[in-house]
Amino acid sequence: MEDEILFSMTGIEKSFGPVHVLKKAQLEVRKGEIHAFMGENGAGKSTLMNILAGLLEKDDGHIVFEGKEIEKMTPELATELGIGFVHQELNLAEDVSVAENIFIGRLPYTNKFLGIVNFKKLYEDTAYWLNMVGSKVNPTDLVGELSTANKQLIEIAKALSLNAKVIIFDEPTTSLSDKDVEVLFIIIRRLKEKGFSSIYISHRMKEIFELGERITIMRDGEYIATDYVKNLTEDQIISMLVGREIKDLYPKQPTEIGAPYLQVKNLTDGLGKVKDISFEARRGEVLGFAGLVGSGRTEAMRLLFGADRAKSGEITIDNRNVTIKSPVDAIKNGIGLLTEDRKHQGLLAGLSIKDNITITNLDEFLLDEKHLHEIAAKYVKEVNIKVSNIENPVSSLSGGNQQKVVLAKWLNTDNQIYIFDEPTKGIDVGAKSEIYSIINQLALQGKTILIVSSEIPELLGICDRIHVFHEGKINGEIAVSDYRNNKDEAQELIMKYATAN
Structure with a gap:
């Protein structure tokens, strides 16, 4: 199944006024793979992902999802197709429960006209998705009282509850402890075993080599390369990212340390x-x-x-x-x-x-x-x-x-x-x-x-x-x-x- 293409984006163009952000950008993700996605800040990664999620409209290019060309991607269509997004800046309502966050806009009603919610079904469905991501929080817990790591698990559970086939992880570990990172990696690997695809965006080389299978690299809005992570060295990836060789990442020079x-x-x-x-x-x-x-x-x-x-x-x-x-x-x-x-x-x-x-x-x-x-x-x-x-x-x-x-x-x-x-x-x-x-x-x-x-x-x-x-x-x-x-x-x-x- 891993050789079967889930979606492809080719020749993607995007400009904001005079600024040409994406220039013939491309990305191909297979079913059931963990696909690393790297590029310097401003390389166009977020713009390309926002186009995939329907948050931005492409100026030109092709998106093919499960063999069907998508002329115009919208957030509603992206959700329907099974594209989930776990943003770096978590997007949760802090003052309501875990269950209400996961099913926001989709609450099960016994009487929608009167606004009567079927809480039994809501909590049962929430518990199912929380169990899927290995979260120990309760459906009734207030989100604002949870740790960053648990909030992230809720975002993943929310994406899965929308029948996601691919989840975009945008810098998911920037606010996590090493232990929480280990838990996140276990979940992403578990999702792979169940046939879900993941796009993993990170600047941390250690995470890319530990988790990624294939990697796509962008620079200055353009596609540079796609390869298996195991085929590349850290120096090779850095060279493709920045367009030059960084011989010494830490340019420490002897200084005269005073009083x-x-x-x-x-x-x-x-x-x-x-x-x-x-x-x-x-x-x-x-x-x-x-x-x-x-x-x-x-x-x-x-x-x-x-x-x-x-x-x-x-x-x-x-x-x-x-x-x-x-x-x-x-x-x-x-x-x-x-x-x-x-x-x-x-x-x-x-x-x-x-x-x-x-x-x-x-x-x-x-x-x-x-x-x-x-x-x-x-x-x-x-x-x-x-x-x-x-x-x-x-x-x-x-x-x-x-x-x-x-x-x-x-x-x-x-x-x-x-x-x-x-x-x-x-x-x-x-x-x-x-x-x-x-x-x-x-x-x-x-x-x-x-x-x-x-x-x-x-x-x-x-x-x-x-x-x-x-x-x-x-x-x-x-x-x-x-x-x-x-x-x-x-x-x-x-x-x-x-x-x-």
Whole structure:
């Protein structure tokens, strides 16, 4: 059955005004296969998937589903054909039950005119689909009270309940712990065994090699290649993704590490998420923070930035005791924070790219629009943001380019301390390499860099030292230089500290 084609998309064209987004793009998925789909941010993956799901209309090209050509795909037709979509940004109603989310718009009524729902059937049907995806939640549970991993399982159950034949997984692991990722992979493999197809979109090479069977690669809106994953190396995939060879993903250069610049003593939040942590970071140093999801890394950085209030502790910057009760205090003391959640905390989605970049450095009472335009253009070029017009809304950019806008926003300050929380989350390998280079340049300028990351190879590649969190405390530290020739041992030690073994 795996050689039988479920659907094909060929010669797909799509433009938004003058911007040519898809150029003869193509994708073929077989029945019962896990098909990896990769491309840099802005390569056109999401646009192609939105056309398949009927959310966008193609300008030209052909879609053939189970041997039948589809002239115009609509969301209703996509659902009828069996195309399910699990978006990166989960699309659930938080204030209603699991059952109502799964069967939203399709509730079983005993009397539809009077709005009387057959709850017995609703809960039985919901339990069936929850069991299909291995979820332990109850049909009556409120979605807003569930973990991200469980919400994702509900999205999958919802897609399956619509008689999906293929499910599109768009960056499904960006907010999941390693354990939750393992559960998700088990479910996707189980779906394969039952004859379902999956399109798996991810920037994480490890996941592609672990889960994918065939892979399709796009670049700049064009189809590049399709092959079996087992036939390719990581370097070959990277070369096809970016159109060039990236010889060194982590361009770490020796820096002159100076005296301690930031010192934190006995910092506690009073909520049990950050418990009496102490550390110091030096000028020119890149200090990493590892740990499992929920271990307190992000919460500690929010305390440093004043986004949350500390119950106790001391913060010293350049031998000065400082009081940080708000982000305004942090910025006045030369601290910038690139947040993990760029969509809700890092960007002003309703404003332009120019406004987002310049908002951190507005000194004049009367704004000089020409000067602001020049500043924004400078940083667009400096961090290589792919944009046709800086007056466009920032929401029009791909995820990787949005991340670069947040980075440019903080580069447009005279900060001495930069906190990067998951700086490469959900972005492609080419953009990652560029962000690592920027971090490297900041360190060479003598800035103090704090990096929170769930990707241990990333921390080992760009950091000088790594602190490891476990249940709100710093449970261990490693000097990366001690493990330059033995990264495997370093990873094992970090996981040992992270799990308190």
